[in-house]
Amino acid sequence: MKVIALYSLKGxxxxTTATVNLAHLAATHGARTLVWDLxxxxxASFYFRIRDKVSGGRKILYKETLLHRAIRGTNYELLDLLPADISYRHLEIALNAERKHEDLLGNCIQSLRQEYDILFLDxxxxxxxxSEAIFRHADLVLIPSIPTILSMRTIKRIIDFRSKKKLTNSRVRAFFSMVDRRKRMHIAWVKRIExxxxxxxxxxxxxxxxxxxxxxxxxxxxxxxPTGRASMEFRKLWQEVIASI
Ligand SMILES: Nc1ncnc2c1ncn2[C@@H]1O[C@H](COP(=O)(O)OP(=O)(O)O)[C@@H](O)[C@H]1O
Ligand SMILES: [Mg+2]
Known part of the structure; x- marks a missing residue:
């Protein structure tokens, strides 16, 4: 199973938009796909019309049976969702309370490996x-970035954080998101892509x-x-993503 995290410091x-579309593309290409709405x-749960409530809340982090019971099918073949839950606000608390060598997220991911080919973390x-746990366990951390100077700095901060914490197992890739061709700054950044x-x-x-x-x-x-411009762009993104994992 490959783990792809859609991540940024920024909201x-x-x-989420990329997670939903890439996960759908993965499933249409035959991959057993799970989206975990973190x-x-x-x-992400909203887009898939699934209630953002998990019975057991963040206890699913500790109990494999609860985790598996929380998974919902979507309207799309091969595509499942692990919904968000309001208790995830306290996810940090749970992770901060981890004992040495305890690895809550890692254990959850491990227990999903048999059932899925691709896990998306939104x-x-x-x-x-x-974020540390995500960098530790994702094969690919994918960062959407609006082409502005601040977004570029954000990417740098993320990379610096990753190096400082020595979390260099995962591959990191970014892509330009919400590119507005009418904005000169957007065009200028996109030109520097090389x-x-x-x-x-x-x-x-x-x-x-x-x-x-x-x-x-x-x-x-x-x-x-499927034939709209955005879908075409997401398909191109998907091609590059699978080439990177
Ligand atoms: N390419 C795009 N063009 C126009 N609006 C977009 C685009 N991507 C996202 N949005 C809108 O921007 C908002 C934030 O997007 P979202 O994917 O939820 O961001 P995040 O998950 O990073 O917070 C949403 O209202 C979404 O519909
Ligand atoms: Mg989101």
Missing amino acids: GVGK DPQGA CPPGISRL EMRPLMLNARISALSEVERMGEQRAPLTATH
């Missing part, structure tokens, strides 16, 4: 104990109203508008 950069705001924003290799992937996701409307349809765009 509102396109993590953000207590529950946006992460909450922030840099924390959870300098940012191999960190920055070539695929980019444009700022499009069809993506915003995903919230009304509550479904992956790659399912509802």
Whole structure:
């Protein structure tokens, strides 16, 4: 099983949007796919029309049976979801209370390995104990970035954090998200993509109203508008993602 985390220090950069569409693409390509909605705001659960409530709350971190019982099927073949739960606000507390050599997230991931080919982690924003656990266990940490100077600094901070904590097992890749061709700064950053290799992937996701409307349809765009521009862009991103794992 490969673990792909959509992660950033920042909120509102396109993590959940990418998770939902990439996971749907993975499943349509025949991979048994699970999305774990780790953000207590529950946006990924919302897009898949699944209630963001887990019986047992964060106890699922400690009990394999509860974890497996919390998994829900989605409307899409091969694609399951582990919903968010409001108790994930306290995930940090649980992780901070870990004893030496205890590895809650790692154990959960381990117990999912037989059933799934790909696990997507839709992460909450922030840099924390959870981020450390994610860097420890993800094969690929994928960072959506709006092409602005602040976003570029954010990527640097994430990379520095990873080096400082010696969490260098996972591969890190970023991609430009919400690219607005009318904005000069966006164009300027996108032009510099070559300098940012191999960190920055070539695929980019444009700022499009069809993506915003995903919230009304509550479904992956790659399912509802497979020939639309956003779906084409997500497919390109997916090609690069599978080449990186
Ligand atoms: N490519 C895009 N074009 C236009 N709106 C977008 C795009 N990607 C995301 N959005 C919108 O921006 C908001 C934040 O996106 P989301 O994926 O939830 O970010 P995150 O998970 O990083 O907080 C949502 O309302 C979403 O619909
Ligand atoms: Mg999100």
